[in-house]
Amino acid sequence: MQTQTPKNQHFILKNRDIFFLCVSFFAGLLVWLLPTPEAVSEKAWNMLAIFVFTVIGVIAKPLPMGAITLISLTLITATSTLTLEEAFSGFSNNIVWLVVLAFFIARGFIKTGLGSRVAYNVINLVGKSTLGMGYGVMATDLLLSPAIPSLTARAGGIIFPVLTAVSKAFQSEPHSHPRRLGAYLFLTAFQSSVVTSAMFLTSMAGNPLAAEIVSKAGIELTWGKWAIAAFAPGMLSLLLIPLILYKFFPPELKSTPNAKEFAKEKLNELGKVSPNEWIMILVFSILIVLWIFGSHLKMGATTAALIGFSFLLLTKVLTWEEIVKEKSAWDTLMWFSVLIMMANYLNKLGLTNWFSQYIVTHLEGLSWQSGFFVLAFVYFFSHYFFASNVAHMGSMFSPFFFLSVALGTPAMLAALIFSFFSSLFGGLTHYGCGPAPILYGAGYVKIGHWWKFGFIFGVINFIIWMFLGGAWWKLLGLY
Numbered sequence: 001m002q003t004q005t006p007k008n009q010h011f012i013l014k015n016r017d018i019f020f021l022c023v024s025f026f027a028g029l030l031v032w033l034l035p036t037p038e039a040v041s042e043k044a045w046n047m048l049a050i051f052v053f054t055v056i057g058v059i060a061k062p063l064p065m066g067a068i069t070l071i072s073l074t075l076i077t078a079t080s081t082l083t084l085e086e087a088f089s090g091f092s093n094n095i096v097w098l099v100v101l102a103f104f105i106a107r108g109f110i111k112t113g114l115g116s117r118v119a120y121n122v123i124n125l126v127g128k129s130t131l132g133m134g135y136g137v138m139a140t141d142l143l144l145s146p147a148i149p150s151l152t153a154r155a156g157g158i159i160f161p162v163l164t165a166v167s168k169a170f171q172s173e174p175h176s177h178p179r180r181l182g183a184y185l186f187l188t189a190f191q192s193s194v195v196t197s198a199m200f201l202t203s204m205a206g207n208p209l210a211a212e213i214v215s216k217a218g219i220e221l222t223w224g225k226w227a228i229a230a231f232a233p234g235m236l237s238l239l240l241i242p243l244i245l246y247k248f249f250p251p252e253l254k255s256t257p258n259a260k261e262f263a264k265e266k267l268n269e270l271g272k273v274s275p276n277e278w279i280m281i282l283v284f285s286i287l288i289v290l291w292i293f294g295s296h297l298k299m300g301a302t303t304a305a306l307i308g309f310s311f312l313l314l315t316k317v318l319t320w321e322e323i324v325k326e327k328s329a330w331d332t333l334m335w336f337s338v339l340i341m342m343a344n345y346l347n348k349l350g351l352t353n354w355f356s357q358y359i360v361t362h363l364e365g366l367s368w369q370s371g372f373f374v375l376a377f378v379y380f381f382s383h384y385f386f387a388s389n390v391a392h393m394g395s396m397f398s399p400f401f402f403l404s405v406a407l408g409t410p411a412m413l414a415a416l417i418f419s420f421f422s423s424l425f426g427g428l429t430h431y432g433c434g435p436a437p438i439l440y441g442a443g444y445v446k447i448g449h450w451w452k453f454g455f456i457f458g459v460i461n462f463i464i465w466m467f468l469g470g471a472w473w474k475l476l477g478l479y
Contacts, residue, residue, distance in 0.1 A: 020060035024068075028053025037354065044349035046081045051342050051385070058335075058431075061447060066331050069338035082345060090341030091333070094302040095152060095388060095434055099336060101305040102156035102438050103329035106164060107322060108283070108312050112276040115165035120263040120270075122166060127259030130181060130251045134242030137163065137185055138192040142238065145196040145203035146227075150301035151389075151426070152434025153291045154203075155193040157305065158284075160438055163189055167444065169266065170253060174443030177252065182444040184251035188242050190439045191427050191457050195237045198423035198465075199230040205301075206390040206422055213398050214415035217405055221415060229416055229478060233469040237461055244460075249453060276317050283308045283317075332441045336387070339431045343387040352395040355382070360403050368408030373466075375400050376417050380462055383425035389433050393422045410479035413470060420469070424461045428454045 032049035036042055050072055057068040076087045090096060109115030126136035141159055148154040167173070167182030174182070197204035201211060201223045211221040256262075273281075290297065290304035312318045323329075346352055359378050363371045379400050386392040397418055404414040426433030430440035430450050440450055473479060 017062035019062075021057070021062040024053050024057040024060060024062065027056050039357070040351060040354050041349055043081055044346070044351040044354075046079060047076070047342065047345055047349055048351055050075050050079075050081065051346060054339070054342065055384070058339075059447065059451060064331075066334040069335040072342070073338050076342075086345070087341065088337075090337035090339075090344070093337065093340050093344075094300060096333065096337050096340060098150070098152050098302040098305055099156060099434060099438050100329045100333050101302065101309050102152065102160060103326055103332065103441070104309050104318065104323055105157055105283075105287075105305065105312070106161035107326055108280050108318050109161035110164060110168075111322070112274065112280045112317060113270055114273075114277045114280045114284075115161045116169060117267065117270055117273070117277065118162050119165035119169050120266045122162065123169065123256075123259050124263040124267070127256055127263060129255055130184060130253055131242060131246050133166065133181075133185060134188040134246065137189045138196075138238055138242060141189065141192050141196045142199070146200045147202070147292045148288070150291055150294075150434070151193060151197045151204050151423075152438070153287070153301045153305065154196075155189065155435035156438035157287060157291075159189050159193070160435070160442070163439075164442065170256075172253075172444075178444045180252045182442075183449070184245055184249060186439050186442055186444045187249060187449070187453060188245050190435060191241045191245070191453065192238060193435055194424055194427035194433065195234055195241070195461070197426070197433075198420045199227065199234040201226040204389065204423050206393050207419065209390065209393055210397065210415075210419040210422055213401060214411070214419070217402070217411050217415070219411050219415045221419065225478070226419075228476065229469075229473055230420065232472040233420075233465045236468060237464055240460065241457065244457075245453070249449065276315075279312070279315050279317050283311050286311075328441045328443065332437045336431060336437045340387040340391075343385065344391060346385060347391055347395045352382075352385070353399075356396050356399045360399065363403070363407070366407070368404075371407040372404050372409040372414065372417075375404050376421065376466060377462070379418060380421050380425045380458065381428070383428050383432055387431045389422055389426050392425070397422060412479040413473065416469065416473060416478070417466065420465050421462075424465065425458065427461070428458050430454075 028049045031052050032046060036045040053075070054068060054072040057063070058065055073087055076082050077084050106115070122133070122136055126132040137159065141155065144154050144158060163182070163185050167185060170181045171177060172180040172182040201207050201221065207226070214221060287304055287308045290299060290307065291301055294301060294304055313320065359375070363374060366374070379396055382396065383392055401414055401418050405411050426436065430436050430447060
């Protein structure tokens with residue numbers, strides 16, 4: 001007996017998907033066919049064309065993100081833009097693996113019940129309203145930020161599992177009622193994390209690099225000077241984030257008047273801390289110590305995460321079968337590896353340096369105020385082309401800073417703006433900094449909302465730190 005083929009099953013893609021796949025392809029092809037600028041290599045221009053295809057494809061999503069990036073990887077190797085070894089270099093990037101390990105460690109929090117226990121205690125403290133929870137998440141990150149220099153480890157390894165547990169506690173899952181609570185908390189946590197990473201010299205791995213670069217111009221950015229300078233604009237940004245999202249990206253669950261009773265009931269159900277929870281607490285404590293003192297111990301954040309993860313496997317808190325089934329982690333490994341590879345090679349092939357010099361040559365004759373504003377704007381929003389804060393700093397911080405000073409910009413003002421922007425621009429996209437793929441990968445927030453609010457908060461932070469920050473630093477007598 002013949003089975004009847006379901007109607008339209010032979011259509012692989014919907015009309016919308018075909019349209020946006022064509023848009024992505026022809027946008028990339030258009031860049032590819034445009035004349036290559038004289039100072040840019042053919043490979044760099046080809047990489048830009050494929051990157052344009054990828055970014056449009058990732059935003060429009062005619063195919064899953066992993067599929068789009070795999071096609072991009074194929075185009076890169078098939079066109080000999082990069083060798084196979086170069087194209088797969090992103091899979092050995094330490095930040096990529098720190099992101100993936102954060103997913104695995106978060107699974108330990110969920111499986112043992114420790115994440116739920118922490119979540120119910122958070123609810124017990126600040127759970128009267130969803131807005132209160134948003135500020136609770138923000139405050140937690142702020143308290144941790146001076147001591148943990150890895151933004152990815154802090155937001156991904158510590159905040160992420162708590163967010164997951166709190167969301168699930170209120171029946172908010174990625175596939176079921178994401179807007180009930182989870183979407184609001186995850187977006188609040190992400191946008192807060194890029195601000196907290198700007199507020200202390202020790203809260204983001206690239207901050208000491210910024211201090212080192214500006215020291216060549218005689219500018220000393222001590223831990224205290226950095227913290228005082230960031231205080232006013234940083235606190236304003238942090239106070240606005242949960243409130244703006246509550247207004248324009250509201251959670252379905254507004255009030256939780258019985259949250260404390262609910263939390264206490266759930267804590268009673270959990271009972272005493274189990275042996276596996278104690279192991280998880282021990283591993284978590286070790287990770288925090290290693291992340292805080294990693295620079296003194298000459299140990300990177302990824303190595304510390306590997307140690308913690310291995311301990312969870314050795315004690316069978318996690319099994320390899322569970323790790324293999326961690327779909328979000330492996331999916332993130334795929335698309336984030338390709339994106340970070342492409343961003344790195346746009347830099348290595350000289351495209352970002354060419355872009356920097358192109359901007360520089362078009363600023364002659366401007367006042368220092370106008371020129372500095374243009375440089376700061378370009379520096380901030382060019383982060384759409386980067387998958388790492390530190391990579392962006394490495395290619396553009398130094399030329400933009402020294403050109404600003406040459407234009408007549410007060411050196412301290414330029415130093416502070418470019419230093420703080422080097423953290424703040426990480427909030428623009430779902431691949432722009434370490435915690436972005438972790439928090440986006442949880443699946444609570446659609447990519448359109450992620451980019452929309454990334455741009456909105458990018459503009460808000462740009463204005464706050466550029467103008468209020470400038471006035472605050474003038475009042476402090478820093479320039």
